[in-house]
Amino acid sequence: MEISTKYFDDVSVSEKDIVFFEDGIFGFEYNKKYVIIEFEEGSDNLLCLQSVSDSELAFVLMNPFNLKVDYSPQLSDDDVVDLQIDESSEGVLYYVICVVKETIADSTVNMKCPIVINPQNKRAKQIILDNDEYTFKHELKQFTEGEG
Amino acid sequence: MLILHRKKGESLVINDNIKVTIVDVSGEKVKIAVEAPKEIPILRTELVTAVEVNKEAVKTNGLSANDIKSMLGISKNKK
Numbered sequence: 190m191e192i193s194t195k196y197f198d199d200v201s202v203s204e205k206d207i208v209f210f211e212d213g214i215f216g217f218e219y220n221k222k223y224v225i226i227e228f229e230e231g232s233d234n235l236l237c238l239q240s241v242s243d244s245e246l247a248f249v250l251m252n253p254f255n256l257k258v259d260y261s262p263q264l265s266d267d268d269v270v271d272l273q274i275d276e277s278s279e280g281v282l283y284y285v286i287c288v289v290k291e292t293i294a295d296s297t298v299n300m301k302c303p304i305v306i307n308p309q310n311k312r313a314k315q316i317i318l319d320n321d322e323y324t325f326k327h328e329l330k331q332f333t334e335g336e337g
Numbered sequence: 338m339l340i341l342h343r344k345k346g347e348s349l350v351i352n353d354n355i356k357v358t359i360v361d362v363s364g365e366k367v368k369i370a371v372e373a374p375k376e377i378p379i380l381r382t383e384l385v386t387a388v389e390v391n392k393e394a395v396k397t398n399g400l401s402a403n404d405i406k407s408m409l410g411i412s413k414n415k416k
Contacts (some may be wrong), residue, residue: 196401196402196405197402214391215384215387215388215391216387216388216389216391216392217391217395228402228405228406228409228410229406229410229411232411234410234411235405235406235409235410235411237402245395246395247395248391248394248395249394249397249405249409251409255411286390286391286394287394287409288390288393288394289394289397289400289405289408289409290398291398291400292408293408293409296408296409299387299390299391299394301383301387302387302390302391315387315391317381317383317384317387325383325386325387325390326390329409
């Protein structure tokens with residue numbers, strides 16, 4: 190099917206591409222189906238999480254491990270159940286949401302609340318980490334200027 | 338702001354319809370039970386913040402895919 194998007198032309202998506210957030214995303218509980226679109230082809234460094242039903246609803250995601258190599262999110266038992274992850278959570282994907290402003294100096298990234306995706310079944314969830322090291326608004330320039 | 342001490346098992350009452358009980362204390366964690374009428378929303382503070390930050394994140398004020406790419410793309414931050 191064709192969907193309208195916020196940042197791109199109409200995009201054709203198939204059912205298997207749809208990432209399903211059973212509980213939605215915090216503040217957007219009623220939007221459960223999204224697709225991921227690469228801003229840069231072949232790279233998961235910078236992605237768009239686009240709602241299937243609402244063309245204006247899209248998040249800018251970054252790969253947190255590219256920003257901070259030692260990023261270490263911990264899933265709770267509930268998260269494991271919700272995402273239906275079996276023994277090895279090896280393949281689980283993590284992305285962080287950016288607040289993109291006109292300049293990188295004003296832009297921030299939410300390391301505290303990553304989006305977690307189980308690529309096996311495309312179930313996804315936004316979680317809040319219980320780790321004081323990560324905050325809701327890390328300055329992006331802090332990562333891009335140094336080596337994370 | 339009212340600050341008071343409570344022990345495990347003790348509670349306090351707000352406005353005679355909300356009861357907050359300290360269920361357990363272990364290390365840095367305190368387990369709290371809140372009994373309140375259904376219509377009163379009770380949210381962890383970090384969830385409120387998470388919602389606010391998400392709402393801000395979807396407002397990109399007319400930035401295009403190219404604007405975002407040139408600012409945050411890999412070619413940009415990896416030179």
